[in-house]
Structure formats: structure tokens, C-alpha cells
Amino acid sequence: MFNLFKKKKEEVKTNSYLPLKVREVVKETADTVTLYFEQPEPFLEYKPGQFLTVILDFEGKEQRRSYSLCTSPFVDPYPGISVKRVDGGLFSNFLNEKIFPGKTINMLPPMGHFTADFHSKNQRHFFLVAGGSGITPIMGILKSVLVNEPKSKVTLLYCSRNEAQIIFKKELEKLESANPERLQVIHNLSQPTDSWTGLRGRLTKDRVQVLVQKAESESDFSKEYFICGPDGIMDTTLEVLDQFGVSKDQIHRESFYSAAAEKAHEAAVSGSLGGLTREVTVELEGEEHLITVSPDKTILESGLAQDLNMPYSCQSGLCTACRGKLITGEVKMDEDAGLSEKEIAAGYILCCVSRPITSDVKVRIE
Missing domain, CATH: 2.40.30.10 (Translation factors)
Known part of the structure; x- marks a missing residue:
């Protein structure tokens, strides 16, 4: 049976x-x-x-x-x-x-919330910042804006190591040629060849400030900012947007790697975080399961180890596939970048980076 x-x-x-x-x-x-x-x-x-x-x-x-x-x-x-x-x-x-x-x-x-809805009547300026392979989701958004919103325009600031490392280089050139009034692609190369005439060196706050100031001065367009890339590029851009008072509702970010979650995991495994082994109740598909979570494991890791079919994807606190509702107790999240402030206020947690800090933790997977 x-x-x-x-x-x-x-x-x-x-x-x-x-x-x-x-x-x-x-x-x-x-x-x-x-x-x-x-x-x-x-x-x-x-x-x-x-x-x-x-x-x-x-x-x-x-x-x-x-x-x-x-x-x-x-x-x-x-x-x-x-x-x-x-x-x-x-x-x-x-x-x-x-x-x-x-x-x-x-x-x-x-899955994922790094996206937008489109309408032909919109008149928006999409300011896109990508670093390395962070161009991947940005590319889909860029093409969708151009085809769906004829009154909108796009600025892409794309950081790569050198000319040979520019992903989608030819496709971007074709799109820019076909949409000269609506698409501007700005490349910033950290280690270009001597023949490169564009921006070179690491992306600086000053460079981002000049471009954001120009975008923010355009009263005819509402603005949407999308950022995807390494922590340095994302932090620099977010700092500039904060200086200009850009609303958080206009800022969308996506990361492929969570340094915070990685450091917390290493600390947990080494035992430097301390903590106790605790029992956690996980409500999954209407059934309650009691799992044992040791200090070096997250709720998701412990659930999977005990054969619970819990949803997950990135395991870095970024994608929200493992999202659950905290019913009782308290947890510590190694990384919460995948959740909005409203979700956190509503009691949602990411099981892949959550560790129980009280003995009465119950999580409902919705």
C-alpha cells in the first residue's frame, strides 16, 4: 500500500x-x-x-x-x-x-516577475541596464516594447568585457538600425581592444547619472527601469536611481546570483551561525508534514531531503518558485530580493533561503 x-x-x-x-x-x-x-x-x-x-x-x-x-x-x-x-x-x-x-x-x-505588460497607447521610456549574460531577459523585453508600443522608446546600457563578449551583438545592431528614433544601444566595455571608440572601463556612477538625468528630464514619457547583471552594476544603478528619487514601482531588477545567500549558506555549513535544530510544519497540497531542520539546512533543503515534493527552482532566493506563507513562528531569510515589500509585509517567505529561529514555525505552500 x-x-x-x-x-x-x-x-x-x-x-x-x-x-x-x-x-x-x-x-x-x-x-x-x-x-x-x-x-x-x-x-x-x-x-x-x-x-x-x-x-x-x-x-x-x-x-x-x-x-x-x-x-x-x-x-x-x-x-x-x-x-x-x-x-x-x-x-x-x-x-x-x-x-x-x-x-x-x-x-x-x-516563471518570474521580471517582466511588463504592454499596450499600444502607452508612451514610456524603458531604460534597460544589462551586464554580461544579464542581457538575456532584457532582450525579450526590448523586442516586446518595440513591437507592442509604437509611442514608447528604449535605451539599453549594456556592459561587457570586450567586443567578442557582446551577446546578441548583430541582432542589437539590426534592431537599432530598424528603430533609429526609438532604440539607443550604449555599450560599455571593461577590457576593450585599442580600436574601441565607445565607453571603456568599469561602469561608473557618473556615467549612469548622465543617462538617468536625461531620461528623467523627459516629461512626455513615463519611465520604467529594468536592471539585470552582476552585483556591482546593479548596485551602482540602484544608487543613482535612489538619488533621483525614482519610485520603487518603476524599478525592476533580476539577478542570477545571490552573494548574500551564498555567504549565509557557507556560514551555516561551517557552523558559525550557531542555532538549534528545530521542527517545522509544512502544509503542502492540504496536508501537514513535520520536518526536521538543522542549522546548516534551509526549510526547502530539509523538506526535499525528507521526500516532500516542494516547489523550487533557483535555490538562491531570487526566483520565488519556493514561496510560502508563514502562518506562525519566525524565520531568517538569507536573501529576500525575490520578494516585494508587499509580499514580505503579507508574511511570505522563500523556503530555499529560510531558516527557523523559533520552535513554532509553520509554512503553507500556496
Whole structure:
């Protein structure tokens, strides 16, 4: 009886995956590929700027990584993700080297709040800041603005290491040529060749200030700011926007890596955080489960280790796939960048970076 129930739960878990067949593999740069997928039946519905979670087995263990969609559902016939190789990266190296057309990859459905709604009557200035592979979700948003909002315009400030590292370089040039009055692409290269005539060196606050001041002076356009890239670029841009008093409702940010969560995890594993092992109640699909959470584990890690089918994706506190409602007790989140201030005030937590600090913690997964 027990085995039958377990098998049923595993079948439900497997059937929730979205199998996508690779249609084309495009080499964007020496260390970045874009994987385009055949449209499934029914068509894949997603918003520009959202991400897919890739599910792969390595040595018999299921692992997940999130990759942003670089395509626009309003422009591109096939959805695609771009993957930049990371030194020692299990997923990024595999996806760059081992994937070929015809290969089917299991995914979780599109998720993420780094997106916008569009209307032809809008007159907005989209100020987009990207660093490295942070251009991936920005690309889908950029194309969606141009096709959906003829009265709106786009400024893209894109930071790369050198000319060869500019992802989507040719596509951006074509888009800028086709929309000279509505799209301005500004490249900032940290280590360019001697022939480079554009901005060079690290992105400075002064450079961002000049561009933001110009955008904020345009009374005819409402402004939307989208930022995606390394912490340094994001922090510099956010500091400038704060100086200009830009409303938080106008600022959208996406990060692929959480330094805060990583440091907290390392501290927990080393034991420097201290803390006690506690029992946590997790309400999942209407059923309550009691799990044991040690100081070196998060609520999600402990739940998965005890065979709970809890939702998750990035495991860095950024994507909100593991969001839950804190019913009782208190937790400490290593990172809360994925949640809005309203969500935090309403009691939502991210299980992948949450550790119980009281003995009465109960979380409802909604």
C-alpha cells in the first residue's frame, strides 16, 4: 500500500515537467549558446523576461538551474534560452557542449516577475541596464516594447568585457538600425581592444547619472527601469536611481546570483551561525508534514531531503518558485530580493533561503 502511494506521488511529480525539444543551437559568443525549442502543444505561454528551469540528472541525482528566456512571445516563433559557460559550472558546460537539435529537455513552466505588460497607447521610456549574460531577459523585453508600443522608446546600457563578449551583438545592431528614433544601444566595455571608440572601463556612477538625468528630464514619457547583471552594476544603478528619487514601482531588477545567500549558506555549513535544530510544519497540497531542520539546512533543503515534493527552482532566493506563507513562528531569510515589500509585509517567505529561529514555525505552500 505504501509503495503504491509513493509511486503515485512520483508519477505526479514527473508529469508536472514540461518536455521541450531543441530545434536549434546558436553559438552567440565563444562561451555562450542560445537553445531554441520547438513549440509544444499547446503553445508555450510566457511573458518576456521570465525564465525556464532546466531539470537534468547528474550521477542519478536530479538538479535544477534557471535560465532566462531571451525571446519575445510577440516576435519570436520559438522560445529560447541563452546559457553562458561558467568555470566549473555543471549545467552551463553541459548545455554548451552536449546539447544538439532533437534533444528533449525537461523544464518547469515559465516563471518570474521580471517582466511588463504592454499596450499600444502607452508612451514610456524603458531604460534597460544589462551586464554580461544579464542581457538575456532584457532582450525579450526590448523586442516586446518595440513591437507592442509604437509611442514608447528604449535605451539599453549594456556592459561587457570586450567586443567578442557582446551577446546578441548583430541582432542589437539590426534592431537599432530598424528603430533609429526609438532604440539607443550604449555599450560599455571593461577590457576593450585599442580600436574601441565607445565607453571603456568599469561602469561608473557618473556615467549612469548622465543617462538617468536625461531620461528623467523627459516629461512626455513615463519611465520604467529594468536592471539585470552582476552585483556591482546593479548596485551602482540602484544608487543613482535612489538619488533621483525614482519610485520603487518603476524599478525592476533580476539577478542570477545571490552573494548574500551564498555567504549565509557557507556560514551555516561551517557552523558559525550557531542555532538549534528545530521542527517545522509544512502544509503542502492540504496536508501537514513535520520536518526536521538543522542549522546548516534551509526549510526547502530539509523538506526535499525528507521526500516532500516542494516547489523550487533557483535555490538562491531570487526566483520565488519556493514561496510560502508563514502562518506562525519566525524565520531568517538569507536573501529576500525575490520578494516585494508587499509580499514580505503579507508574511511570505522563500523556503530555499529560510531558516527557523523559533520552535513554532509553520509554512503553507500556496
